[in-house]
Amino acid sequence: MKKIAIFASGNGTNAQRIAEYFSDKKNINISIILSNKKDAYVLQRAENLDIPAYSFNRDEFYKTDIVLKKLKNNKIDLIVLAGFLWLVPDNILREYPKRIINIHPALLPKYGGKGMYGAKVHEAVIEANDPETGISMHYVNEKYDEGEIIFQAKIPVEKHDTPDSIAQKVHQLEYEHFPRVIEEILMERNGML
Numbered sequence: 001m002k003k004i005a006i007f008a009s010g011n012g013t014n015a016q017r018i019a020e021y022f023s024d025k026k027n028i029n030i031s032i033i034l035s036n037k038k039d040a041y042v043l044q045r046a047e048n049l050d051i052p053a054y055s056f057n058r059d060e061f062y063k064t065d066i067v068l069k070k071l072k073n074n075k076i077d078l079i080v081l082a083g084f085l086w087l088v089p090d091n092i093l094r095e096y097p098k099r100i101i102n103i104h105p106a107l108l109p110k111y112g113g114k115g116m117y118g119a120k121v122h123e124a125v126i127e128a129n130d131p132e133t134g135i136s137m138h139y140v141n142e143k144y145d146e147g148e149i150i151f152q153a154k155i156p157v158e159k160h161d162t163p164d165s166i167a168q169k170v171h172q173l174e175y176e177h178f179p180r181v182i183e184e185i186l187m188e189r190n191g192m193l
Contacts, residue, residue: 002186003031005076007084012042014082014103014174019049021179028186031074036061036086062089071095078186081140082178085117088140100140101185103178105170107152108136112145122163122170132156133166135173137181151181 006015019030033046038055046053060066068091081102106121125133134154139147153173
């Protein structure tokens with residue numbers, strides 16, 4: 001059984017899609033959902049899905065091993081960042097090399113880095129008159145959005161697009177590809193592909 005921990009900072013739509021995707025899989029399990037915001041709606045989603053959840057503050061994350069111990073106690077194989085806005089600290093990066101993945105709502109290396117999330121990314125795409133945008137899944141390292149890219153999917157940017165309309169199209173790409181790519185990564189590591 002491969003065990004996944006999902007980190008999210010907000011609403012948790014991707015976390016829910018991932019949990020639903022794996023709900024009937026016998027060899028992969030969402031073991032815990034973690035958030036850096038105690039009032040994030042993702043924690044309610046975790047409760048609704050009957051998945052253990054945990055929230056932590058900045059000091060617990062960066063100055064202690066509390067979160068790392070939660071991961072180790074749950075025997076986590078893969079960490080998935082799904083709308084998680086903090087850098088992952090060194091203690092977790094060291095313990096889970098090439099076992100932490102993130103999704104970003106743009107075609108990296110464009111429009112990545114600190115402060116580039118959500119509508120800010122889509123506004124930048126429109127302002128630059130880019131003909132396309134999309135999603136990037138990448139391994140996590142010590143810098144925002146600079147880890148090795150695992151997968152990208154593209155959509156065209158139309159003249160009439162707004163940050164909201166791009167966000168909707170990008171969310172559809174995330175829902176379609178994120179769970180499948182997670183499964184492929186775990187199966188490949190397990191020698192199942």
